[in-house]
Amino acid sequence: MESNNISNSQKGFFRGWLVVFAGLILMISVYGIVNNCASLFIKPVTEDLGFSRSEFSLYYTVIALSTMVIALFMGKLAKKFKLKNIILVGCVLAGIGYIGYSYASSIYVFYLMSIFSGLGLGMTTLTPLSIIISNWFVEKRGLALGLTFMGSGVGGMIFNPIANYIILNYSWRQSYLVLGIIILVTTIPVVLIFMSEKPSDKGLLPYGYSNSSENVLDNSVKGIMLGDAIKTKIFWIMVVGLILITIIAMGVQMHIASYLTDIGYSPTFAASVISINMGVVILGKILLGYVFDKVGCEKGVIFVGLQVFLGVLALLFASKYPAIIVFIICWGIGNCMGTIVPALITSEIFGKRDYSTIVGVVNAVVLLGAALGSAVTGKLYDMSGGYTLAWMTYLVLTVIMVGLILISLVLGKKKKLKEV
Structure with a gap:
């Protein structure tokens, strides 16, 4: 990459924000x-079709397992195909899946x-978004990831009341x-x-790099390869900690509406709690x-x-309105952990050299935690x-x-893996 072919990415408006x-x-x-x-x-599907909650909760387990399989190969796919094309195919598949649910009568x-x-x-x-944002940003990477991934909350806040209204007034x-x-009409x-895989496609440097090809090269090779990463105990300590994040996140998130209606709140109130929480x-x-x-x-x-911790603790006292407020605030912040932390921790410990492959496997x-979380809660409920x-x-x-992730960070800093 020649430096005279790359413009300074921080002069004027940075195009990476359009990617965000x-x-x-x-x-x-x-x-x-x-x-x-x-x-x-x-609740509406199980009551209408007669499935048990644990049986129906497995449909999200299938979602998570399918997501897990494609993520496992995302690093290799990203090197073989344009991420933009992969994302477009994904938009179509996600839309087809949800449209297909509307015709389903069998589990x-x-x-x-x-x-x-x-x-x-x-x-x-x-x-894919972790890879793309990491390509575009060196400085302000945490902010860029935060702005990107906050969309999950925006979507939940917007679509929970819409979905609930349609369920109550028409059907699930x-x-x-x-x-x-x-999904189809808003994403494609x-x-x-607006989507571009990396700044060099537009003749730009990542945000935070100086206009120097040597600087780009030096930073791009820091870190270790996947094969070396998985041989370290640090990798597996980190992974187990991250798995627990998604077990907790999906184990709680998937059952909030059912839990709140079980303890006496109306479906509309439950949907409002979820919507505000997403806000x-x-x-x-x-x-x-x-x-x-x-x-x-x-x-x-x-x-x-x-x-x-405080968000989950508040659920034990959710029959009281103050506990609902604590849940909304603390869980709203804490639930962000599953989307932001894996991308940042992986880069922090293992560097950028083989980031796309490592973060895909991670x-x-x-x-796996997301696949287990909802089903575990459903099983504990049935028991x-x-x-x-x-x-x-x-x-x-x-x-x-928290303990496992902190241990992996401390050990990773001590070993200085990303400097290899």
């Missing part, structure tokens, strides 16, 4: 719908459509259909117009990006882990006849999760 905007829309429409609206459908059709939804989710959001089938169409045009997520993503940029990963993990393995056992379990797992 495209990623934001993907998170709003795909992640915000597939991930953050799913809990609204558990196996739900599982089949969940394969499409899961592949679409994996091809459009966390792993109509709600799935409308959401599937929204934005990706075609807090919007601010939480920006806040976490800022916190991680300013105080570093270790203190950032402690801060967000505390929010997760996200794939971490999604105990309520959600108290699940919430207490997640309090313990939160403490373990």
Whole structure:
């Protein structure tokens, strides 16, 4: 790469912010719908079709497993195909999956459509966007990731009341259909117009690099390869901690609406809580990006882990309105952990040399937690006849999760893996 062919990326408006905007829309429409609206459908679908909650909750397990499989190969796919084209295919698959739910009467059709939804989710959001944003930003990477991933909260805030309104006034089938169409019409045009994989495609440097080809080269080779990373105990300590993040996140998120209606709140109130909570997520993503940029990963993990703990603790007292407020605020911030932390921690520990491959594998393995979370909560509910056992379990797992991630960061800094 010749320096005279690369313009200074920080003169005037930086085009990377348009890429952030495209990623934001993907998170709003795909992640915000597939991930953050799913809990609204558990009760109406199971009551209408006679499935058990644990049986129906497995449909999200299929989504997560499908997302995990595609994330596992995303690093290799990104080297072989243009990420923009991969994302476009993912948008179509996610839309088809949700439209397919609207016609499902068998649990196996739900599982089949969940394969499409899961592949679409994996091809459009966390792993590809982590790679793209890391390509475009060196400085302000935490902020850029926060702005991008806050779309999950925006989508949840927008689409939860819409989905709930359609369920109550029409049917859950109509709600799935409308959401599937929204995915298709909002994402494809934005990706075609604004998405670019890396700044060099536009003759630019990443944000934070000086106009020097030597600087770009030196920074691009820091780190270790996937084969070396997975041989370290640091990698597996980190991965187990990150898996616990998604077990907790999906184990809680998928059952909020059912839990609140079980303890006496109306479906409309439950949907409003989820929607407001998603509003807090919007601010939480920006806040976490800022916190991680300013105080570093270790203190950032402690801060967000505390929010997760307080949010889950508040659920045990959710029959009282003050506890609902605590839940909305703390869980809104803490729930951001699953999207922002894996990307930042992976880069912090292992560097940029083989980042696309490592983060793809990390996200794939971490999604095992997402596959397990909802099903674990459903099983604990069926076993105990309520959600108290699940919430207490997640309090313990939160403490373990924070400890494991901090250990991986400390060991990674000591070994200085990313400087290899």
